Amino acid sequence: MTDAAYNFAYLDEQTKRMIRRAILKGLAVPGYQVPFASREMPMPYGWGTGGVQVTAACLTPDDVLKVIDQGADDTTNAVSIRRFFERTGGVAVTTRTEEASVIQTRHRIPETPLTEGQILVYQVPIPEPLRFLEPRETETRKMHALEEYGLMHVKLYEDIAHNGAISTAYAYPVKVEGRYVMDPSPIPKFDNPRLESAAIQLFGAGREQRIYALPPHTKVVSLDFEDHPFDPSKADHDCDLCGSGSSYLDEVIMDDEGGRMFVCSDTDYCATRRARGFRGALSSEEDAA
Amino acid sequence: MTPLLKVEGVTKRYGARLGCGDVSFDLWPGEVMGIVGESGSGKSTLLSCLAGHLAPDAGRVIFDTRAEGPRDVLALSEPERRMLARTDWAFVHQNPRDGLRMGVSAGGNVGERLMAVGARHYGDIRETAIDWLGRVEIAADRVDDRPRAFSGGMQQRLQIARNLVTGPRLVFMDEPTGGLDVSVQARLLDLLRGLVRQMGLSAVIVTHDLAVVRLLADRLMVMKGGHVVESGLTDQVLDDPQHGYTQLLVSSVLQV
Numbered sequence: 001m002t003d004a005a006y007n008f009a010y011l012d013e014q015t016k017r018m019i020r021r022a023i024l025k026g027l028a029v030p031g032y033q034v035p036f037a038s039r040e041m042p043m044p045y046g047w048g049t050g051g052v053q054v055t056a057a058c059l060t061p062d063d064v065l066k067v068i069d070q071g072a073d074d075t076t077n078a079v080s081i082r083r084f085f086e087r088t089g090g091v092a093v094t095t096r097t098e099e100a101s102v103i104q105t106r107h108r109i110p111e112t113p114l115t116e117g118q119i120l121v122y123q124v125p126i127p128e129p130l131r132f133l134e135p136r137e138t139e140t141r142k143m144h145a146l147e148e149y150g151l152m153h154v155k156l157y158e159d160i161a162h163n164g165a166i167s168t169a170y171a172y173p174v175k176v177e178g179r180y181v182m183d184p185s186p187i188p189k190f191d192n193p194r195l196e197s198a199a200i201q202l203f204g205a206g207r208e209q210r211i212y213a214l215p216p217h218t219k220v221v222s223l224d225f226e227d228h229p230f231d232p233s234k235a236d237h238d239c240d241l242c243g244s245g246s247s248y249l250d251e252v253i254m255d256d257e258g259g260r261m262f263v264c265s266d267t268d269y270c271a272t273r274r275a276r277g278f279r280g281a282l283s284s285e286e287d288a289a
Numbered sequence: 290m291t292p293l294l295k296v297e298g299v300t301k302r303y304g305a306r307l308g309c310g311d312v313s314f315d316l317w318p319g320e321v322m323g324i325v326g327e328s329g330s331g332k333s334t335l336l337s338c339l340a341g342h343l344a345p346d347a348g349r350v351i352f353d354t355r356a357e358g359p360r361d362v363l364a365l366s367e368p369e370r371r372m373l374a375r376t377d378w379a380f381v382h383q384n385p386r387d388g389l390r391m392g393v394s395a396g397g398n399v400g401e402r403l404m405a406v407g408a409r410h411y412g413d414i415r416e417t418a419i420d421w422l423g424r425v426e427i428a429a430d431r432v433d434d435r436p437r438a439f440s441g442g443m444q445q446r447l448q449i450a451r452n453l454v455t456g457p458r459l460v461f462m463d464e465p466t467g468g469l470d471v472s473v474q475a476r477l478l479d480l481l482r483g484l485v486r487q488m489g490l491s492a493v494i495v496t497h498d499l500a501v502v503r504l505l506a507d508r509l510m511v512m513k514g515g516h517v518v519e520s521g522l523t524d525q526v527l528d529d530p531q532h533g534y535t536q537l538l539v540s541s542v543l544q545v
Contacts, residue, residue, distance in 0.1 A: 148405065153409070157404065160411055161396055225409055
């Protein structure tokens with residue numbers, strides 16, 4: 001079968017319509033998990049089936065797509081999803097954050113601030129922030145409906161009681177517009193302040209069949225205690241390639257003698273800085289030349 | 290004075306079978322009401338109906354709320370009822386596993402109700418939790434242990450602390466001493482009696498153990514086959530039982 005045998009961006013129009021309705025409802029009620037009839041996608045659950053369906057429903061032939069996985073444009077997940085939409089939709093693709101109109105992401109928010117008109121699509125493994133505290137979905141839905149969120153703080157209390165500080169470092173729960181408590185997908189808590197963004201943010205959970213959304217400039221507050229305020233921490237280091245002191249860093253083990261380097265997890269941000277001449281502590285000679 | 294809880298003709302049927310039929314009583318502030326009867330007599334059904342866990346088929350349960358005076362609990366909206374259940378009410382389950390979060394530390398278990406009503410200061414929550422663990426005779430150094438690491442008696446005491454931390458006015462207890470050995474039972478009862486008197490709590494206690502009601506309850510209702518067959522002051526009912534079933538119940542207690 002040729003690629004042309006598929007509808008634009010793989011999904012049929014009826015399905016896209018259903019997903020768009022869920023997205024619109026999600027945007028109308030920020031942070032609320034809208035159920036939708038998730039389809040089988042040609043990739044395994046956990047690889048971003050929710051994000052792909054949301055992206056497919058958002059894409060138009062004029063869009064420019066960027067796909068990142070943990071901030072990187074060149075990992076398997078990002079490459080295969082980008083190629084998927086190139087083949088089934090024929091859309092233009094890019095790795096540059098500011099050029100993209102739709103960005104599908106797994107576990108990161110790009111360092112470059114997003115602008116109005118951009119759409120950021122998250123891949124979400126577990127949309128329910130209360131899942132591991134209250135296993136019954138009937139009960140968690142009721143808790144959302146009645147705004148009973150004391151339990152979320154029990155988790156943070158346990159963190160402090162056992163570790164001395166709030167040790168939740170990713171998927172850090174947030175409260176949206178003073179109403180719904182939301183799981184921001186497993187982004188590092190460093191990214192939480194950037195959830196208040198000019199872009200539209202859509203969250204798709206394929207296996208769990210939920211879509212939720214943050215309209216532009218929505219108020220997003222990370223939960224904390226008065227005496228243990230929220231701290232968006234990162235590795236205390238500069239990027240060893242581009243020298244950035246403000247971006248989120250990956251730690252890379254270099255050898256078995258304790259050698260390590262810290263590099264920006266956002267590859268586009270790092271490459272752009274290096275192209276502008278910024279250098280880090282471990283930049284190679286030819287880079288510096 | 291208005292009764293704290295006014296129960297009028299509560300009836301619950303399971304299909305053709307009767308759970309409990311036409312039960313009425315008043316519970317006054319500071320009073321402890323015992324409900325005794327054999328297994329299947331409808332006492333747990335009645336308690337579930339009163340606490341809002343089951344919807345009775347007929348009858349009214351009127352609670353004297355702090356803000357708005359007497360309200361029919363069954364006619365409250367769900368958010369209101371749940372709010373009541375985590376502020377003015379408490380429910381102590383027979384099995385502490387039903388009432389505790391087993392994966393959460395003792396401190397977190399006690400603190401949950403505080404956080405549910407809006408406490409957001411870690412230091413204060415922890416201090417209150419440790420204070421309450423002390424009141425139920427759990428050492429302060431166990432505050433970060435999970436309930437799994439506790440003995441049955443400690444789990445039950447922890448459940449009581451977790452329930453009383455928000456200063457409820459009405460406590461429902463379903464066989465609070467069931468499954469505990471007699472010496473642990475005695476300590477728990479002693480503790481409960483102290484707390485009930487100290488805090489001026491009203492309580493409805495369901496049990497099949499006459500010793501429990503003798504120690505804790507001011508008044509007593511004896512149930513059989515879903516109906517209340519006898520009620521009155523505890524000592525009066527136990528020392529001078531009138532109904533045949535009550536006489537049987539009292540005489541079946543083993544004397545050591």
